[in-house]
Amino acid sequence: MSLQSNKILIIGGGIQGCATAYFLAKRGQNVTLIEKDRIGRHASGVNAGGVRRLGRDVLEIPLSLAAMDIWQNLYQEIGEYAKDFHPCFYLKVAVDEAGREIGLMRAEDLSRAGFTHEVWVEDDHIQARLPHLSTPTHGGLLVEGDGWATPWRIVQGFANVAKKHGAKIIEDCRVTSLTKFQDFWQIQTAKGLFEAESVVNCAGAWAAGIARLADDHIFPLEAYAPMLVVTDKRPKILPAVMGVVAHTLSLKQLETGQFVIGGGVRSKASPSINQSDVLLPKLSSSMKLASKLFSEIGNAQVVRCWSGIEGYMPDNLPIIGRGRQNGLFHGFGFSAHGFQLGPGVGEALADLVMGQQPRISLEAFRPDRFVN
Template structure:
């Protein structure tokens, strides 16, 4: 079958968000997912909705996305478990607190006022259970978190309601451009065609780019997450550390989700991953040192999400060299929050060749 307006490759949150926005703009969209929707980074995400501590290049997108999260039920039909719990980055030393102060000053000089520095007393007011050695922090009170897989499914349903056809277990084997149309070759001799292709294939994005003859050779990581047994409520905001990798939150169920940067290893051939127990152990240690209330808990689940990572830890978002190709992948472990806004950017790039939000820092070819 042919006659598609756009083909989106990748059924993660970014592919679904782009498909939703293209569908709402009247395009007839086919979304192809090699595995199952949300099978990797999107479903495995810590699902932080964070403007706090963003690279300056990402701030406009993160701020626009946070506005969309506040009305997420209007966008996708349900609230995705989103709560505006706030996000705090804790300083464990005076030197770290000074570093956070410089950061906030730098961001304010750029005209953004969402971040603020908080002292020891205010830190204890927002985080009563934090360890005594913590001296202060940086906070965005309007940030929060959602529930990852629930969000993926909500975006899928909304996309389908907008007319998007989602086809799982459909790996793309070839991409050829001729006569203003992309021929997308699938298994079993099936070919689909559309004038627009969106590469939202996450860690597999470089492979899809290569099928179109474009070299965007970024790396990938398997970001590791831990989930504890349920505990009585002791922390409301999402908590990060300044001097070591950590992201930490307590869900409504009482379970505590611990992530924030330590990595296992991933295998792109099989889509499987391997935990790194010693690094998981250090994540557990960091969490325990910041929140002694974790002492009696157990790790009940641990997992990794395989995610594309740029050399500068920033995503690939932009037009390909070939006509009718848009790349949006490699969100480097912090793409979940910005997915609603990036979907709009991708739809704008695909249909109009430009985006309302600044896209230049994410140029797909900036490394070559």
């Protein structure tokens, strides 16, 4: 294949790369996205689909709120695909006094910082909204209007609408080298040589390798494999997405009646061979905690479990910003909570690439924050 010239080349077809391609293409930019496997093949397509502002690091809240503005108007952006987002309430309950103290402190900190989306509610409020709960709680943290989505459909939505706006998407095409020549990047791939003014690194758990190819910073990115299980169909009893304060549980019930359980529990990932493990004992501890909340879950059969490869940063905050050399941008390291952020990240990266000011500060996500 002969050399292909592009203004902007995005590496990685997960939610971050596809949302970035969408916002750039919508604004009339010449953009190509290159994916080594298939769109949404990795974390973005296999995650729990939790669309949550609840429980975010305070430094991440402005980005999460900006992303939520887009989720709430998703139909305007990706049309029919938006029906795969199901807004509901998101609740993290305290199951003991220690959890209550942590939750109350969190609510106070947020209120002092001026955030009003996440509030403390007492057990009577929780019982009234979740009559099938099998246990009294010690109160909980609540966000109205968060929810869950079918992850691969949302990623497909951003990718397909980006294409409608003129973006090119090339799958089964691994980037193998990145070299800066004067004002251009030359990008060697499995499908030939590309040239671009700007390169956006949205390569997920593989992104530190892309940065290395570009002679950028050394990033302390580690790959792990968050895990999930899905049960058989049960009577509909859970109208919210739930977690437990100070635990990593995430629990929801799909429209089919199946429970999806997992969240923070993670196993070993081997990104170089696209492989991730499942550790059943860890998953069964999530199942036990979920069954404590709803005894019905104790009767459910697990029909499938899986994991996906995710890139984690030491401070659990993503890297979003300019690289060391002109024309290089990064958006990766989402540490198991990047799906909800995706639309906000895509918009912010599109702003950066076009030399515009993003609507929120990206200071907390500076790529050079680990450089001594």
